[in-house]
Every structure is written in structure tokens, then in C-alpha cells.
Amino acid sequence: MFYIHQxxxxxxxxxxxxxxxxxLNVYSDQRLLAIEPGYNGIPPGVLRRMGKAVRxxxxxxxxxxxxxxxxxGIIMATANGGKEDCVKFLNQIxxxxxxxxxxxxxxxxxxxxxxxxxxxxTGNHGxxxxxxxxxxxxxxxxxxxxxxxxxxxGNSYLLGAVDDISLYNYVFEEKDDLYKKEPLSxxxxxxxxxxxxxxxxxxxxxxxxxDQNGSLAKLVGVDTLHSEDPIAVKEKLQDFLRNYLPxxxxxxxxxxxxxxxNRLLKYYTACESIIDEHVAxxxxxxxxxxxxxxxxxxxxxxxxxxxxxxxPDHMVKRATKTLYKNILIYNNFxxxxxxxxxxxxxx
Amino acid sequence: xxxxxVTGMGVISAIGNTVAENRVALMEGKxxxxxxxxxxxxxxxxxxxxxxxxxxxxxxxQLDAYEPGVTRxxxxxxxxxxxxxxxSYLSIAQIATDTALIGASTVxxxxxxxxxxxxxxxxxxxxEYLSSYDYSATCMYLQKRYAINGPVNTINTACSSSANAxxxxxxxxxxxxxxxxxxxxxxxxxxxxxxxxNALHILSPEICTPFDADRKGLNLGEGAAFLVLEKESEVAxxxxxxxxxxxxxxxxxxxxSSLSENGEGPYTAMESALTVAKLGAGxxxxxxxxxxxxxxxxxxxxxxxMRLFNKVPSFNSTKANIGHTxxxxxxxxAVYCILNLSEQELYPGLHFKTPISGLELQPIPFYKKATLTxxxxxxxxxxxxxxxxxxxxA
Numbered sequence: 235m236f237y238i239h240q241x242x243x244x245x246x247x248x249x250x251x252x253x254x255x256x257x258l259n260v261y262s263d264q265r266l267l268a269i270e271p272g273y274n275g276i277p278p279g280v281l282r283r284m285g286k287a288v289r290x291x292x293x294x295x296x297x298x299x300x301x302x303x304x305x306x307g308i309i310m311a312t313a314n315g316g317k318e319d320c321v322k323f324l325n326q327i328x329x330x331x332x333x334x335x336x337x338x339x340x341x342x343x344x345x346x347x348x349x350x351x352x353x354x355x356t357g358n359h360g361x362x363x364x365x366x367x368x369x370x371x372x373x374x375x376x377x378x379x380x381x382x383x384x385x386x387x388g389n390s391y392l393l394g395a396v397d398d399i400s401l402y403n404y405v406f407e408e409k410d411d412l413y414k415k416e417p418l419s420x421x422x423x424x425x426x427x428x429x430x431x432x433x434x435x436x437x438x439x440x441x442x443x444x445d446q447n448g449s450l451a452k453l454v455g456v457d458t459l460h461s462e463d464p465i466a467v468k469e470k471l472q473d474f475l476r477n478y479l480p481x482x483x484x485x486x487x488x489x490x491x492x493x494x495x496n497r498l499l500k501y502y503t504a505c506e507s508i509i510d511e512h513v514a515x516x517x518x519x520x521x522x523x524x525x526x527x528x529x530x531x532x533x534x535x536x537x538x539x540x541x542x543x544x545x546p547d548h549m550v551k552r553a554t555k556t557l558y559k560n561i562l563i564y565n566n567f568x569x570x571x572x573x574x575x576x577x578x579x580x581x
Numbered sequence: 582x583x584x585x586x587v588t589g590m591g592v593i594s595a596i597g598n599t600v601a602e603n604r605v606a607l608m609e610g611k612x613x614x615x616x617x618x619x620x621x622x623x624x625x626x627x628x629x630x631x632x633x634x635x636x637x638x639x640x641x642x643q644l645d646a647y648e649p650g651v652t653r654x655x656x657x658x659x660x661x662x663x664x665x666x667x668x669s670y671l672s673i674a675q676i677a678t679d680t681a682l683i684g685a686s687t688v689x690x691x692x693x694x695x696x697x698x699x700x701x702x703x704x705x706x707x708x709e710y711l712s713s714y715d716y717s718a719t720c721m722y723l724q725k726r727y728a729i730n731g732p733v734n735t736i737n738t739a740c741s742s743s744a745n746a747x748x749x750x751x752x753x754x755x756x757x758x759x760x761x762x763x764x765x766x767x768x769x770x771x772x773x774x775x776x777x778x779n780a781l782h783i784l785s786p787e788i789c790t791p792f793d794a795d796r797k798g799l800n801l802g803e804g805a806a807f808l809v810l811e812k813e814s815e816v817a818x819x820x821x822x823x824x825x826x827x828x829x830x831x832x833x834x835x836x837x838s839s840l841s842e843n844g845e846g847p848y849t850a851m852e853s854a855l856t857v858a859k860l861g862a863g864x865x866x867x868x869x870x871x872x873x874x875x876x877x878x879x880x881x882x883x884x885x886x887m888r889l890f891n892k893v894p895s896f897n898s899t900k901a902n903i904g905h906t907x908x909x910x911x912x913x914x915a916v917y918c919i920l921n922l923s924e925q926e927l928y929p930g931l932h933f934k935t936p937i938s939g940l941e942l943q944p945i946p947f948y949k950k951a952t953l954t955x956x957x958x959x960x961x962x963x964x965x966x967x968x969x970x971x972x973x974x975a
Contacts, residue, residue, distance in 0.1 A: 313715065321701050324691075324698050327698075327772055335776055341777075344962075345716060346962070350832070351837075353832040353965060354832075357834050358834055361831070365735070366717060367717045367720065371717075377758075380756075381752045381756045405701055405703055409700065409706070410707060410711045410712060458733075459730065460725075461730070
């Protein structure tokens, strides 16, 4: 359990600084590219050398930490961070036949570069870690922060997730049939009946502590599962709700990670089947696109919805309520990695 | 307070395929570093590396591991994983139900440097390795092979990765989220890392000489190690090899690929691990140092040890035996520390001649029996990621 106090989100939508989610940014080139803001507070020389993932991560982190006391640790999640430099260095190795190579891409290819850069630029000597377990990287970072606050109740932590669409992951995932073959505008994502999703990217940051006062949202619980069996996923969700939903409380909204891939619908249907018909359902992958840590934008949207008590129309799959207190997030990556988070109004 | 204890270990490295083989090699002061052989590279036959001289097909045969897309990194991991679970008498049902798997790797499937290069180009069909390059691929492989339902996670803090995997597993148990955790690290030699460290000019053309005044850099190595962690109250009559009593992670926040002069990160990691273990610096009997053999690391680590300890305890760097195994290093060196404790013995630091001027620190010169209660293991990585673990006598 923890409380979210400050957030920032660089995404393909207007989610950074002047937030406007009612108008959906529609992309036509089959990739939802993040709208990168002007990066204040990063020395230009440093900024130039950063890859996109590091740049977005550091930019979102700086915005989150602005005018705040330094956190006691930096906990990041990324599956693709650093891979752009990885492929650049790989190209050097092959094209220069293992000759004299420049090390800059190699140093930046390590996936801990985002957390490390944030630590370096803010002079933070605290706990510093990167979770990179693909579609569950963010959930394990969340779990890390839950444990850190159990161990050190007075502390605060920067939690974040960053993934970019780089040459690396785009070509690999394209060959691995992750993406839709046909051209598609993201707002039509859920009307298709074809395999594949639309790729996206983003950086989302949260400042977390154990203090309810002034917080935006409360993370009540998180759990994960590796399985390809929809029944196992359904049972895990039932366990999760038994463990975390307080007696007498109900889920008001299911924020679903549905991504337009018809191969994965069975998992979403299985989860929807056990929630009450009075539960509203909303979706967000048409805003974020699909990437391994996209669920972080889902958590960010929960904070937004709980604060504003309204959901942008384009997100709504089933409208039932006008009051949102408890939100369940269910997400799924490639039909093999599943996660649940329960997010509530801070009380 | 219920201690987190180690009930099983598995390791494969350049000096042995099992815990027992590694122990004998350490006792005898064996060095497993030789010229690169197992894959074609401009550095083959020239560069000294800590290689495991078992080709992939032989590993596959021994492990009955013929899944499509399986990489050398996953094979080495499976090798050590099997030994650890056998050693801890874990049943397949236990592994599947209430056990976490926390792994760490810095190379992952990028050991397939050439295949990855071709797959990264547009057009043409993908190879069987498309989903093997990801850092998470090895844990995903083990998850599938053993149908693990508990938390399965992959961590990266560069060269200190597996120390943090060990920490994360221990904390999952302490918080009551799982009953036990299988934690470790794995990396295989790759063109990718060899060329990367070569470009940084920190590879030694000769066998590495940690803490020596004339050290010329590091040798890369490969390997894997796993520990089985459980609560002391729940292990019944199983053998306990050691307790994990302290751990910490701190950032040096100085430079992407080198450590600050006074070793703020290493100092804070060691000091905070002592705090978690509720021990004073004087309680540490031995340190398995990070000791890569680079100019920067050994100087800074020495300074940090001298700042923290009134008298620097006995120490050595087993990277002189097996090379720097990157994401596997923290876990392999944890196994070696646990052997120090369970066997009450110290292994010689190899290839050392002259102390660094002004520091005058010397690794342990000979094998000896010793009374050891608490030992420390250091792991530092790119990005300033410094971690220390403290193991205590069972």
C-alpha cells in the first residue's frame, strides 16, 4: 500500500504539464509516438547525448521532483530502455568488424541508464534499481516501492516507467507479429478483429510516500501472474480481490489493458466475466499504444480519474457510474504476463 | 527476528560446474582464465576470458533443453538452477506454487550478437531467437519450464545486478509475499560485451591482477549461480549454509562508467548493509571485494574499505579466478562467501604482487582455515549502482 503524491506523464497524448485528455490525438502511421516536451533543467550538453528513453525518463522525473524534497530512492521499470543504443553498438561491432569502436553507445545501452542518470543529475545516493521483466517490469517496481515503505515508513520514493519505440524493439516485435499488419488509426483500435496491436511509448513518474495527506490516489495492492490460461487468470483475479478489496467495498471501474489484439480478447473477457455488470469499464491503449510498461500510464490515468471524477468519452467501454472510488486495473502483455492493481481514493 | 537463510546453492563458472568443483578450485587457487575459444570473434585465441569450456550442444544434451530459441545464457542459468533446487530438496510442486524467481542479467540473449544483428534489420523472416534477446528471456524460460506461479522478476543494476536480485528475493520473503525465493544471476560471454569493454579500454590483455599496483584491467567471464532463500523457522531439518543478514543498495551518483574518488557509493552500500545487519564494521571477518582489476575500481574500493574499517578485514577478489561475470558476479561471489562461512576457510587472492602505493592493502595470499562469523560481498556497476551483501554463519 502507498500514496501517490505527484505524477507526470510523457505520452502520445496531451498528458504533460497542460493536460487535456478529452481530445484524443489520433495517429495515422501505426505508431503512437510520445509528444516530447521542451526539457527544462537538463544541461543541453547532457541532453544531446541522451537516447530517447533516457531523455523522456529524465524529463518526466525532473518535472515530478520539481520543488519537492529529494526522494530516498529511484525505482524504475523499463523493458526497452537502452536497446536503441544497444543496436547502434551492435551495428558498430559488425560493420567495423570488431575494430576500434566508440564506447558511448555501449555505456548507454545498459538498461539501468535511466535510473542512473536521474540519480546522477539529482545527486541522489539512495536506493537505485531498474526492473526489466518485460510486461511486468512496472508491477515489480510498484511491489518494490510497497516493500520499501513497509521497511522505511517515513521515506519517499520516485517510481517510474519508461519505454520507447526504437529501431530495435520495433523491428523485432514486428517480425514477432506483435503489431497489426494493416494500417489503422488508434481510435479505431477496438473495432478491429485482427491479431496485433499498435505500438506506443512513454515515460510516467510517480512520487510516492506513506502519507495520505494531500495525496492523489492510494495504491491498495498489486499482483502478477505468468500464464497462458484464461481460467488461471480469472482465478488469480478472484484471489486478488479477496486479498485486497476491503469488505463492503465494490469496484467502480475496471481499467482494462485491452489493446485491439483479437488473440488476447479471451483474457479480457475472462476478467470482465467476474466483475459486476454495474462496474464501469474503460480502456487506454488507444492513448498510450502498447509497450511493456504501458500500464504505468494506466496508473497515471487512475490518479486523473479519481481526482476529476470523470472519464474522457473515448476511453469508455461501458458507462455505468458517475462516482469512482475503487479502480481495478487489469493488464496483459503478449498473453503470457498478467497483472492486477487496485487503486482507490485516498482515505 | 526470523532470519533469511540459504538452503541451497548452484553455480557454474570457469573453475567448475558445481558448488563442490568450485570449492576445490578455490582452495587450490585455480585460475580458469584462458584464451577465448567458444565462439568466432577477432578476439578468439587472443583475449583472456573466464570461459566455461562446454559447448552449447553439450549443455543442451546434459540438461535435455531443446526448446526453440534457448540461449547459452539460459542454459548456464538452468544448469545452476537445477543444482540449487536439488541441493535444497525443493519439489517441483513447491517451485510451482509458493516460490519466487528473481534473476539478473546484463547480457541476456545478446550473447547471440550476430543473430541479433541480422534480426534487427528490416525485412526477411525472423530467427527462432526473436524473443530470446530480451533481458527477461532467461527468467521467462525458467518460469515456463518449471511452471512457476509465484512472482518472477528480472532486475538490472549493471554489474551489481544479481546482488540486487538476492536482496529483492529476501525482501519478498520478509514482507510475507512468498514462502521462499530462488535468486541469482547469469551471463554468458558475448561479442557485445567484449567489444564494449574493449572500447572502454578496461580489458586487460593479460590475466587480471586485482588490487595489484600494476593491474591492467579486467577479464570478462561467464557463469550462473542461484541461491535458495527461506525463512529459518520454516526450513525444518534442512541444511542451512548461511544466513543473509544484511544488504544495501546505494548510488555513487558520480559518472556513468567510473566511481568517485572517495567511493561514496561503495562506502554507503557497505555501511548501510552493516546497519541492516545491525553490525559494527569490526564484526566483518572477510570481504569478497568487487575487485575487477581496473585502475578505477580497485583504487576506489580500497579507499572506501579504508574509510569504513579501522583495520580492513581479510579480503580477496575471486574475479582473479573466474573473470568478471557481470550480471552473474554478485550471485557467484555470494556462493563463494557462503562457502567461506560454511567451510570456515579463506581462499587465496590470485596474481597479486605489489600493493597499490599509499594504500598498502593485500588480498589473502594463501588458503587457510579461519573462524568466520560475518562476511561481506561487494558488487558495483555502471551507473554508480553499488550493492553490498552480508552473510552470517548458519
